[in-house]
Amino acid sequence: MSTWGTRAVGLLTVMVLAASCTGGGAASPEDEVEAKAPLTISASVDDGASDVAVDTVVTVDGFEGQLAEVSLASDDGKSTVPGEIHGVRWTASGLLEPATSYVLKASGTGDDGKPVTRISRFTTRALTLDEQTYPAVAPLEGETVGIGMPVIVSFDVPVTDRAAFEKRMKVTAQPATAGGWYWLSNNTAHWRPKQYWKPGTEVSVDLGLNSVHAGNGIYGQQDQHVKFRVGRSVMTVVDTRRHRATVKINGKNVRTIPVSTGDADHRSRNGIKVVMEKHRSIDMDAATTGVDSDDPNYYNLKGVKWAMRVTNSGEFLHAAPWSGAAQGNANVSHGCVGMSTKDAAWVFAQSKRGDVVSYVGSPRRLEPGNGWTDWNRSWDEWLEGSALGEDAEGA
Template identity: 85%
Template sequence: MSRWGMRAVGALVVMVLASSCTSGGGSGDPAEQEKAKDPLTITASVENGAADVPVDSVVTVDGFDGQLADVTLASADGATTIPGEVHGVRWTAGQLLEPATTYVLTASGTGDDGRQVTETSRFTTRALSLDEQTYPAVAPLQGETVGVGMPVIVSFDIAVKDRAAFEKRMKVTAQPATDGGWYWLSDNTAHWRPKKFWKPGTKVTVDLGLNSVHAGNGIYGQQDQHVEFTVGRSVVSVVDTRRHRMTVKIDGKARRTIPVSTGDADHRSRNGIKVIMEKHRSIDMDAATTGVDSDDPNYYNLKGVKYAMRVTNSGEFLHAAPWSAASQGNANVSHGCVGMSTKDAAWVFAQSKRGDIVSYVGSPRRLEPANGWTDWNRSWDEWLEGSALGADAEDA
């Protein structure tokens, strides 16, 4: 024991013996006094000089015997800063780390002894090859105005095995609030759709916080995404393949009924709810792209087809078909497309957006799952079963 400590103990004994009936105004315990004067100790979750730090590490800093005041985590070149928050005695990074990057971690605060302490450390993250990174692509595009049937589509160039880890960080919010959920078509593709068609005018925000999240099998997400889009007016068309008519409703009111020709007996147009995926003012249509060989009697190669809008992956479009004018309204003679006059096709094209609904009725041929954006052909309960989060899948 130090001389200062021996004097303190002696003084305490004398005071107790001389004045046992006097109440004290505070603790005279020297251990408590020394504890109150401890310096701040700063400890980080990543050691100084560490190499090959996993990119999905959540960096934390703890402060003992004092208060953390400021923590900065940034790349050594100053290009990237990782935000974070202090809760109690711990600072926690709000983002994961970039691969092959040297970071500088600086933490400062004041100890119980009243003195300021600053600690600085450096570490480097593990490098990742392109085969160890998966990048998301999002539809709709930033600022796009879409139809009431438009799903949010996220496509990954490398498969995501830990779907749940990703889905937890894939957020869709809307004004007004809209119930919806994710459905994984495969390890490379996930769709989010509302429970019912979007309300016109809805503002939608997509936030993907996937950067450096482990996708499984040593693969990590890259490039967080933030996309905002708007839902335009409701344009819903119904193609009646038996009556050879298409009725276009705008904001719930029938605006025009158009004579059409759909797929013939050997190439039936598919029944079901389809969504406009692409719009082309002019496009070449080669049957070879749908698997029909040039020697096949059914082969065609049409140049400059006007006002074409794709509704399936397999090659069904709505488009101008002046060559079938005599059949429009009374016979089905196409290879699956909806053909109409150039004048009518131009009108429909002008009214339509990507994401508008085109519902086909009257055909004996069913639309195959994932042959286009076929999301609306599943019941809501079936849709929720496609989420990686089970009962927690439904968002608002």
């Protein structure tokens, strides 16, 4: 503890001897005078300290008086650390930036009625980019998403102290929505509702991760604050046996479309998928899915229209004018859902990132993590992926 000033002795007693014609006498209690002390200010970081850890929570204590104001800011004034006074202590509510010189200023009034101001300086430890992890968030700020959209946080450097981070990763919603975090790996965490989002829900994602220790000498690089909105409910059911896709909007069947899905050697995967990307036009090269150019199954399709990705492995819903005769009758694709250009354009126009696409009728199961496969886990299984073992009500 760094102490600015000298702490006074608590009590000074002055004995007043009254003269009388009969000799000396003892002082009465009224003759005792208490000397009041000046304010003494102590900080948790020493004046002149260097190499201070960025996850240090700075505190300031005031003795023999009352703290009135405390400020903590970088020497250049570009960065400030907020805090609050409770009783005799000021506590910072934020952490520190790396390689930064700080000025800590505290003032107040002592029991003696005199004002006191103390100033100290210190410098924090420098961190390389390899010692910091950046949190990238999906959805994007202001985005409107589907009812199946998870909140996705991706870290470029692994987080090994998941609990420390999860405590500071908050998702709140209006109306309130129960949900929880699931760590797919040390680099990726998803938050999903217990049930599909209610259309019209307003969601805020607040990650207070700046300078939080992530484990193994790694620290959060910055906070993140993102707001997004949930749009109308659009759900598509792809029946691979019947070669049909039924689109439901706000719970009502709106359109049934003839399609062709994966053939016997390239079955489309059964399970609940979520629209991850939308492309008006995209080149589809089988090499990106591990098929070599000399393989008989190799393809390289240029300018495929109205494509929506639903798996990491390369399953899309898209226009496939080359398979028109098979649509509604047979499965001839390499796993994608092919439809007419007209139908594909309509589906594309109705859809947004986060919409749910459920596949039924296929003997091939969707692998966990092959896309945003969150909805294929039960709620109990989902909670097992939390570092804290908790669900939360979005307020």
